[in-house]
Amino acid sequence: MIFDNLKILFHQGKQYIPDVTTVEVPGIFRGRPVISREPVDGEQLAALCPTGALTASPVTIDLGKCTFCGECAHRFPEKVRFTKDYHLSTNVRERLVIREGEDRPVEVDPTQVRREVHRLLGRSLKLRQVSAAGDNSAEWELNAANNVQFDMSRFGIEFVASPRHADGVVITGPISENMAEPLQICYEAVPEPKIVVLAGTDAISGGIYAGSPALNRNFTERYAPDLYIAGNPPHPLTVINGLLDLTRKKG
Amino acid sequence: MDFISIKNNSALPLASVPELDYHTFFEVNTSLMRGDPGRHCATLHGIPEKERVRLLCAIADDATGEIHLSTSVVSRDQVLRSMAGEVPACERFEREIHENFGISYTGHPWLKPVRYPFDRADRSQEIASYPFYSMESDELHEVGVGPIHAGVIEPGHFRFICNGEQILHLEIQLGFQHRGVEALFLRQQGVLQQVMLAEGIAGDTVAGHTTAHSMVREALAGVDAGEGAAFSRTMALELERMAIHTGDMAALCTDVAYQLGSAVFGRLRTPLVNFFQEWGGNRLGKGLIRPGRNQFPFTPQLGTRLSAILDAYERDFEEMSAMLFNLPSALSRFERTGVVSREDLLSIGAVGMAARMGGLTRDIRSSHPSLWYPSLAHQPVVKHHGDVYSRVQIRRDEIRQSMHHVRQLLEQIPDTVESRILPEIMAPGRLALSLVEGWRGEICHCALTGPHGELRHYKVKDPSFHNWMALALAVRNNEISDFPICNKSFNLSYCGHDL
Numbered sequence: 089m090i091f092d093n094l095k096i097l098f099h100q101g102k103q104y105i106p107d108v109t110t111v112e113v114p115g116i117f118r119g120r121p122v123i124s125r126e127p128v129d130g131e132q133l134a135a136l137c138p139t140g141a142l143t144a145s146p147v148t149i150d151l152g153k154c155t156f157c158g159e160c161a162h163r164f165p166e167k168v169r170f171t172k173d174y175h176l177s178t179n180v181r182e183r184l185v186i187r188e189g190e191d192r193p194v195e196v197d198p199t200q201v202r203r204e205v206h207r208l209l210g211r212s213l214k215l216r217q218v219s220a221a222g223d224n225s226a227e228w229e230l231n232a233a234n235n236v237q238f239d240m241s242r243f244g245i246e247f248v249a250s251p252r253h254a255d256g257v258v259i260t261g262p263i264s265e266n267m268a269e270p271l272q273i274c275y276e277a278v279p280e281p282k283i284v285v286l287a288g289t290d291a292i293s294g295g296i297y298a299g300s301p302a303l304n305r306n307f308t309e310r311y312a313p314d315l316y317i318a319g320n321p322p323h324p325l326t327v328i329n330g331l332l333d334l335t336r337k338k339g
Numbered sequence: 340m341d342f343i344s345i346k347n348n349s350a351l352p353l354a355s356v357p358e359l360d361y362h363t364f365f366e367v368n369t370s371l372m373r374g375d376p377g378r379h380c381a382t383l384h385g386i387p388e389k390e391r392v393r394l395l396c397a398i399a400d401d402a403t404g405e406i407h408l409s410t411s412v413v414s415r416d417q418v419l420r421s422m423a424g425e426v427p428a429c430e431r432f433e434r435e436i437h438e439n440f441g442i443s444y445t446g447h448p449w450l451k452p453v454r455y456p457f458d459r460a461d462r463s464q465e466i467a468s469y470p471f472y473s474m475e476s477d478e479l480h481e482v483g484v485g486p487i488h489a490g491v492i493e494p495g496h497f498r499f500i501c502n503g504e505q506i507l508h509l510e511i512q513l514g515f516q517h518r519g520v521e522a523l524f525l526r527q528q529g530v531l532q533q534v535m536l537a538e539g540i541a542g543d544t545v546a547g548h549t550t551a552h553s554m555v556r557e558a559l560a561g562v563d564a565g566e567g568a569a570f571s572r573t574m575a576l577e578l579e580r581m582a583i584h585t586g587d588m589a590a591l592c593t594d595v596a597y598q599l600g601s602a603v604f605g606r607l608r609t610p611l612v613n614f615f616q617e618w619g620g621n622r623l624g625k626g627l628i629r630p631g632r633n634q635f636p637f638t639p640q641l642g643t644r645l646s647a648i649l650d651a652y653e654r655d656f657e658e659m660s661a662m663l664f665n666l667p668s669a670l671s672r673f674e675r676t677g678v679v680s681r682e683d684l685l686s687i688g689a690v691g692m693a694a695r696m697g698g699l700t701r702d703i704r705s706s707h708p709s710l711w712y713p714s715l716a717h718q719p720v721v722k723h724h725g726d727v728y729s730r731v732q733i734r735r736d737e738i739r740q741s742m743h744h745v746r747q748l749l750e751q752i753p754d755t756v757e758s759r760i761l762p763e764i765m766a767p768g769r770l771a772l773s774l775v776e777g778w779r780g781e782i783c784h785c786a787l788t789g790p791h792g793e794l795r796h797y798k799v800k801d802p803s804f805h806n807w808m809a810l811a812l813a814v815r816n817n818e819i820s821d822f823p824i825c826n827k828s829f830n831l832s833y834c835g836h837d838l
Binding site for chain 1: 455456457458466467486487489490491492493494514515516517518519520522523526527529531532535536538539540541542543545599602603605606609612613614616617618619620621622623625626634654655658659662832833834837
């Protein structure tokens with residue numbers, strides 16, 4: 089029995105990703121888009137976007153609204169190109185807006201991070217996740233962030249069961265009216281100082297559900313988010329890098 | 340005729356569906372369902388027509404591969420005879436009709452709220468004051484769990500009535516995930532917007548729901564997306580099943596504290612979801628399936644790559660499975676835990692894997708086949724004990740079967756690059772219905788066009804709509820500490836139910 093166990097362990101080889109900040113993701117991952125200066129019919133381009141994340145003139149893409157469907161790049165490949173850059177988290181909402189002719193990373197601005205975040209949460213971060221009408225894709229990727237490959241807990245970042253044990257909440261989903269009260273109760277149960285993280289397009293802007301009468305997004309106006317993690321759903325590497333940048337990057 | 344029979348994924352004028360008085364509607368549909376377990380209700384819902392409501396019932400006939408449709412127009416203040424009194428499987432459909440339109444029923448066990456939608460008939464009903472079943476006794480106590488759970492999962496409330504450690508009764512309250520998806524289908528008429536809504540119905544069943552949506556949209560537009568698209572969809576459906584089943588086996592190992600199984604199955608899911616990313620740019624298959632189009636044609640290069648991934652996967656999967664299925668400490672937790680009888684599954688109308696694990700052969704891939712399934716000659720995997728062990732076994736066996744299907748598909752990669760532009764405007768006054776076997780089971784999408792060819796009505800049924808009741812029954816007389824494995828062994832969708 090023990091030999092069978094050891095054999096299985098041996099057959100797994102090395103699974104963990106040694107450097108989560110630089111590893112390349114496989115395939116044609118749709119990460120941070122780059123918009124060229126190529127002249128195109130901006131109105132036609134913007135009309136393609138299912139969530140109104142694209143503006144026509146100048147051409148910009150708001151990653152807080154973008155569902156990463158890739159339709160703009162599919163129809164206007166010379167204008168929009170999605171790179172494999174999974175660093176898509178920031179604490180400044182405007183930084184999620186990608187502009188024409190710019191190719192610069194989406195980053196956390198360390199000067200805008202509250203001091204206690206660095207001081208108290210830099211080495212150990214416990215988070216309470218709240219799915220507020222999330223479609224179970226962002227939740228899925230948050231779970232994957234803790235599997236043996238991405239292994240987020242090696243950085244001292246973990247999801248915990250009780251809000252009393254947490255240093256903040258990670259919200260997924262566009263926040264339904266029916267989840268507004270449970271979310272509020274959960275947030276209030278987290279001791280100070282605490283952070284608010286919005287994970288995924290639905291949480292950041294409502295995504296494809298924006299404007300639905302079944303939502304109640306007052307929470308996002310009441311409490312200033314500390315981190316926006318873009319993606320539909322966010323890739324586990326986007327999540328891990330975002331949380332690390334927020335808590336460890338010093339200004 | 341009292342009903343009209345159509346094939347899966349087809350459209351017809353709404354006017355050609357027989358409109359019956361409610362009494363006949365009741366008799367026709369209940370007698371169809373009572374006669375034969377192979378005939379079950381795929382959907383029963385209301386379509387608002389000014390002051391009145393048109394009820395639409397679709398009975399899927401597994402033996403003939405047909406879907407029998409009939410309608411009945413009723414007024415909102417009418418009190419109807421409940422079909423659930425005769426066929427309990429209709430119970431939740433009628434609750435939904437009651438909640439949405441205020442229509443009352445006689446002979447229904449309890450017309451409880453289903454999901455507290457924003458447009459419910461009675462706005463005074465609040466999710467915080469759900470009418471739970473309760474028992475008065477000094478011997479019993481209640482345990483409330485949720486809506487927010489201990490792990491990173493979706494919200495829902497579980498209310499247990501326990502006698503010591505033993506569960507007498509579980510009631511599951513849902514609705515927290517309601518985003519108004521069906522109404523959004525009508526507000527957002529763009530083809531791309533609508534398929535994105537379909538992607539989000541249940542983000543763990545992207546291939547299932549986008550395929551059903553695409554088939555409905557194409558049937559209404561009278562467009563065939565071509566064999567390349569059909570191939571991609573079949574491939575995506577089977578890969579999705581493999582990936583999720585693998586993840587579920589990891590989670591089941593976690594819930595019996597078997598660390599090795601949890602880690603190994605957990606990491607085995609990664610190459611499968613990463614293949615989705617290599618193919619279509621997203622680990623969950625978002626962006627892959629589009630109505631009328633084959634957005635990411637499956638190339639022979641992808642085939643070679645997938646073949647290598649499967650070979651590596653199979654070795655490690657079989658090694659780990661052999662270990663798990665011979666491990667007494669795991670088996671003793673799985674066996675005879677959370678049993679649901681075949682009779683109960685039949686009466687609540689269970690579908691998909693949750694039906695097949697208890698001896699009920701329900702599988703749209705064989706009963707109402709479309710896409711490439713006819714050529715795969717799919718035979719449903721059926722288990723008979725209805726316990727957690729059966730649900731673990733069925734996952735292992737379905738993973739093997741899907742792998743076999745995928746390998747067969749890999750030998751027939753079509754060499755086509757056709758792409759059709761789907762018209763935004765469809766033929767007016769037509770009804771279309773699609774049934775797709777997602778990894779959880781039968782997904783039903785039903786759409787109706789209005790006088791200008793726009794979508795006038797959209798109705799989604801996730802298999803979880805039926806199967807949540809199976810979980811509630813499974814945990815009876817079990818220890819409350821076994822609830823997590825019972826729950827995980829079904830792995831039902833909250834958002835797919837709440838819409």
